[in-house]
Amino acid sequence: xxxxxxxxxSTFKYITLILGAFAALIPIIVVFFSSLxxxxxxGATSPLDPPQNWMNFSNYTKAFxxxxxxxxxxxxxxxxxxxxxxxxxxxxxxxYVLSRFKFRGSKLLMGAFLLATLIPSVTTQVATFRIIDTxxxxxxxxxxxxxxxxxxxxxxYIFLQFLDTISESLDESAMLDGASYITIFFxxxxxxxxxxxVTVIIVKGVNIYNDFYTPFLYMPGENLQVxxxxxxxxxxxxxxxxxxxxxxxxxxxxxxxxxxxxxxxYIYNGFAQGSVK
Amino acid sequence: xxxxxxxxxxxxxxxxAFSLIPVVLLFTFAYLPxxxxxxxxxxxxxxxxxxxxYVGFENYQTIFxxxxxxxxxxxxxxxxxxxxxxxxxxxxxxxxxxxxxxFKNFFKGVLFFPYLLNGxxxxxxxxxxxxxxxxxDTLLQVIGLGHLSQGWLLNPNIINISLAGASxxxxxxxxxxxxxxxxxxxxxxxxxxADIDGANRWHQFRHIILPSIKRILQLNLIxxxxxxxxxxxxxxxxxxxxxxSNTFVIQTVDVAFKYSKLGLASAMAVVLLIIVILVxxxxxxxxxxxx
Numbered sequence: 001x002x003x004x005x006x007x008x009x010s011t012f013k014y015i016t017l018i019l020g021a022f023a024a025l026i027p028i029i030v031v032f033f034s035s036l037x038x039x040x041x042x043g044a045t046s047p048l049d050p051p052q053n054w055m056n057f058s059n060y061t062k063a064f065x066x067x068x069x070x071x072x073x074x075x076x077x078x079x080x081x082x083x084x085x086x087x088x089x090x091x092x093x094x095x096y097v098l099s100r101f102k103f104r105g106s107k108l109l110m111g112a113f114l115l116a117t118l119i120p121s122v123t124t125q126v127a128t129f130r131i132i133d134t135x136x137x138x139x140x141x142x143x144x145x146x147x148x149x150x151x152x153x154x155x156x157y158i159f160l161q162f163l164d165t166i167s168e169s170l171d172e173s174a175m176l177d178g179a180s181y182i183t184i185f186f187x188x189x190x191x192x193x194x195x196x197x198v199t200v201i202i203v204k205g206v207n208i209y210n211d212f213y214t215p216f217l218y219m220p221g222e223n224l225q226v227x228x229x230x231x232x233x234x235x236x237x238x239x240x241x242x243x244x245x246x247x248x249x250x251x252x253x254x255x256x257x258x259x260x261x262x263x264x265x266y267i268y269n270g271f272a273q274g275s276v277k
Numbered sequence: 278x279x280x281x282x283x284x285x286x287x288x289x290x291x292x293x294a295f296s297l298i299p300v301v302l303l304f305t306f307a308y309l310p311x312x313x314x315x316x317x318x319x320x321x322x323x324x325x326x327x328x329x330x331y332v333g334f335e336n337y338q339t340i341f342x343x344x345x346x347x348x349x350x351x352x353x354x355x356x357x358x359x360x361x362x363x364x365x366x367x368x369x370x371x372x373x374x375x376x377x378x379x380f381k382n383f384f385k386g387v388l389f390f391p392y393l394l395n396g397x398x399x400x401x402x403x404x405x406x407x408x409x410x411x412x413x414d415t416l417l418q419v420i421g422l423g424h425l426s427q428g429w430l431l432n433p434n435i436i437n438i439s440l441a442g443a444s445x446x447x448x449x450x451x452x453x454x455x456x457x458x459x460x461x462x463x464x465x466x467x468x469x470x471a472d473i474d475g476a477n478r479w480h481q482f483r484h485i486i487l488p489s490i491k492r493i494l495q496l497n498l499i500x501x502x503x504x505x506x507x508x509x510x511x512x513x514x515x516x517x518x519x520x521x522s523n524t525f526v527i528q529t530v531d532v533a534f535k536y537s538k539l540g541l542a543s544a545m546a547v548v549l550l551i552i553v554i555l556v557x558x559x560x561x562x563x564x565x566x567x568x
Contacts (some may be wrong), residue, residue, distance in 0.1 A: 009478070013373050013378070014379075016369070016370075016373075017373070017374075017378070017384050020366070020370055020384070020387075021383075021384055021387045023442055023446070024387050024388055024391055024446070024450075025387060026391065026416070027402045027403065027406045027412060027446070028391075028402060029426070030405060030406070030412045031401075031402050032404055038287050046410045046415050046418070047405070047410075047415050048412070048415050048419070069423075090298055090299050090302070091297070091299075093295035093296075093298075094295060094296055094299040094300075096295060097291065097292050097295045097296050101288060101291075101292055102514065103292055106351065109296065109300070110371075112300075112303060112308075113303065116307040116308070118553075118554050118557055119307055119311060119550065119554075120503055120507055120549075120553055122507040122509065122526055123507070123546045123549045123550040123553065124307075124310035124311055124314055124546065124550070125315075125529075125530075125546075126314065126317075126469075126529065126530075126539060126543055126546055127304060127309075127310035127311070127313040127317060127543060127546070128310040129533075130317075130324070130535075130539075131305060131309060131313070132312060146302070146306070146562055147306060148308035149302055150302035150303065150305060150307070153307075156299070160315045167430065178280070178476065180279050180280035180282075180287060181284070181288065181291045182279055182280075182291070183280070185291075209395070210393075210394070210395045210396055211396075212395070212397050212510055213509060213510070213513070217530075217534075219292075228396065228397045228398075229397075230534045231395065231401070232514065233396060233398040234401075235401075235514075242405065242426040245401055245471065246405065248401075249398045249401050249402060251393075252397075252398050253394060253398055256393050257390075258397075260386070260390060261386075264382075264386065268385075268389075268454060268458070270456045271451070271455065271458070272454060272455065272457070272458025272459075
């Protein structure tokens with residue numbers, strides 16, 4: 001009896017898992033199928049039908065060239081690299097100061113960072129736009145970069161959490177050897193923060209790669225398109241060529257898929273550590 | 278040179294040097310916008326002309342009396358409702374995948390992957406999904422429910438459910454991975470002890486898993502509320518806010534940048550901010566009250 005009940009439970013479990021996986025995959029698989037179909041084929045076949053020719057990459061070439069996807073990748077990479085390096089450095093420095101030194105105003109500073117998490121950036125965007133405009137940064141790659149650096153409180157948190165686990169006696173023994181604070185930070189603390197840095201890179205990297213709002217608002221310029229805005233531009237002119245749009249969608253997904261498969265373990269850890277605390 | 282200074286001096290220099298940039302950024306991009314936003318919200322500024330007038334609470338009055346502005350909050354309710362389904366599914370999958378399952382990593386990866394995708398890509402994927410004779414209609418036909426097909430994005434009564442569904446598809450993986458992380462931090466011996474006591478899976482879920490991840494559930498609820506109010510990507514990309522799918526943020530962006538009513542848009546943003554902060558504070562008080 002128990003075994004029967006157990007088997008029924010187990011079957012139910014697998015059915016729901018397969019349904020879940022199906023629901024997660026089917027929208028993407030349909031887009032993948034469509035991206036390999038010709039225009040006539042796309043119109044004539046059901047979305048669930050696989051393409052006749054699995055090697056028909058003409059939509060990909062068209063999307064890549066017409067959509068100037070290379071430019072999009074270039075801009076995304078540029079913004080991604082500078083923002084991530086900056087956020088890691090700035091975040092770890094302020095976290096080091098906040099975790100290791102008690103000084104007048106250190107509590108206040110901590111409070112200021114904490115309070116800022118309450119402000120969703122989406123609400124203040126209108127006013128932020130004026131500031132970026134005053135700084136003359138609208139329509140430059142530095143508008144998103146400075147915003148990704150400036151609003152990054154998550155990184156500070158992750159570093160703070162991690163610094164708590166690094167014993168202060170390490171700092172002290174280095175001081176006995178006469179190391180300066182700069183040496184301690186760059187030679188001892190920063191290397192020990194490596195797991196936290198990986199977490200920050202992943203969580204921030206995903207956010208920046210996927211962000212649409214910021215580049216859309218701050219960099220409308222033709223030659224400043226990033227991956228998400230490049231993709232968005234397909235909407236109007238390709239209304240009758242969804243197979244080309246589907247190829248463009250796949251072009252933006254493939255790098256993420258490769259990165260995900262390669263970094264799976266770190267990504268899971270990154271999200272588990274990064275978002276809860 | 279730096280190393281020759283006394284530790285006391287070094288300390289002072291480090292504190293100033295390391296906090297200068299973050300503090301400047303924090304105040305310029307977190308606090309100054311909030312301050313300015315309040316200021317603009319009492320004006321009729323269009324965003325670019327040199328002069329503007331203070332109009333008192335006129336903008337706020339417009340928001341609360343003109344149904345065109347206030348009705349967008351109803352749209353948030355769809356997204357808010359969807360997050361409960363989303364969290365329920367996430368919790369279910371996280372629970373079963375934290376025990377022995379075949380192809381565990383495959384299922385984990387597949388369920389989480391949508392979260393990593395670009396918002397624009399997801400918007401387009403779901404335009405393909407919901408279009409007439411698209412993926413959803415075809416699937417319904419296959420299982421013999423073809424008569425349910427309809428204008429998923431054309432019918433104003435259905436459109437927000439469709440969009441909230443796309444949003445659910447996108448964010449379920451995020452909740453899932455957070456719950457999975459939380460559940461896996463529960464010690465194995467607790468389950469073993471429960472097994473010996475004859476507790477079944479449901480008992481284990483009810484009395485071990487649920488209490489240990491309560492805090493994270495509550496945290497996700499906060500994110501769900503502010504997420505529902507600030508929904509933007511999916512509806513903007515898919516419908517541009519047409520057919521009654523306009524959300525608060527789409528409207529704020531339109532009012533500010535399309536119609537150049539920065540004062541009014543700021544007032545809308547202030548209302549949004551106040552709601553989000555109130556909800557967050559309320560949640561924090563409630564969470565604290567539990568302990």
